[in-house]
Amino acid sequence: LDSQLWHACAGGMVQMPPVNSKIFYFPQGHAEHTLSHVSFGTLPRIPALILCRVAAIKFMADTETDEVYAAIRLIPIGQNEFDYNENNGVMESNGIESVEKSNSFAKTLTQSDANNGGGFSVPRYCAETIFPRLDYTADPPVQTVVARDVHGEIWKFRHIYRGTPRRHLLTTGWSTFVNQKKLVAGDSIVFMRTENGDLCVGIRRAKRGSLGSPETPTGWTSASGN
Amino acid sequence: LDSQLWHACAGGMVQMPPVNSKIFYFPQGHAEHTLSHVSFGTLPRIPALILCRVAAIKFMADTETDEVYAAIRLIPIGQNEFDYNENNGVMESNGIESVEKSNSFAKTLTQSDANNGGGFSVPRYCAETIFPRLDYTADPPVQTVVARDVHGEIWKFRHIYRGTPRRHLLTTGWSTFVNQKKLVAGDSIVFMRTENGDLCVGIRRAKRGSLGSPETPTGWTSASGN
DNA sequence: TTGTCGGCCGATCGCCGACAA
């Protein structure tokens, strides 16, 4: 999976450390992010944070939901003691590789976008900076937009500029996409154009109800939440 | 799963030994019926047939395909030697519990039945002996037939007697059933009425292409096939 | 600029009897 598209789908809040950088691994935090219950109760005492080296990162996308995630291989270093004050190469936030300034745009689907009643309202900025240039001399201006998703699958959308006042819309092809991807209002869609001009499409699902509900206890005495 | 409905779906060719009866278990035959390759090569020599007692039988149906199967618990008896001539209680074919004479009917779906174009032609025998009695004084005679499938799920069909010449048909509700169960022409449908008058519906899928194709070798030197 | 609505047109679904095997 292309790292640019991965970052576009993950969003700007998600930053990944470079390979070979040093990071702290938080076993408790990791456990809390799994929805299943993980108990450390019977295991020998585990340190709250473990200094590691990032050995490899694989950018992945769930086969069914298209949701992106990363497989990060960590190798523990420095057996247990080290000086917190001395900066011995541990990642600082300002050291994190900034998200590449790629040409991408995300929109949260409105009720009208997700309704099977038809199409998708394309924000002007997205249509003008991400989509292929439209021939406005035609009446109406219309083209077929082709985009590749995280699996490499091709999707085609009819892109038209019409209505009074004029606005950009995706019509034919859109409802098929919504149904196949099982999108609902509140989910987001991401359009991105790569350096060589190809268009990509990704999705970002809204947090569902079960998440954010009562936390599953981990068996740890935790001061702060996530 | 009700044993009557199970037998109706399995068909008359399938006979099950009673619990506590003695049977021969054929490891090779069992292996050949699994579609995956099973190799006995590295294992110690396994006898071709093993005398067993039937400890329990569970009548099951696949959650997705509705196809019926049985889980049979076998306990080996008589360490290895016994007299083939002396009938020491081993099942004979005439000893197999005969299929209960239940009120069931099976029909293989025609192209017209499976087409999304509409309904299902109910053979007269099925409509008159399995379905609830229809009020022929109405014009047209019509009723709603309610049937329970192997999972206990309820299905409703509009049963009408119409056309020239008159025939029994299932209309409304039928295409939903076909789509949900993913039925195609060649699959069979089974209707059965229980002793207390309830109606049940099961399906029997046609052999798909992959089955019956070149056999998967088992590593045994087998004289006869299945 | 863009979210929602009602109108409307065409495609599909599915119920029907006619016919023939």
Place this chain on the structure above:
DNA sequence: TTGTCGGCGATCGGCCGACAA
């Protein structure tokens, strides 16, 4: 008796501009 077909009416999907936030 029942499988297949063409007809046709109802429903639904989906494209449209109007309008207002």
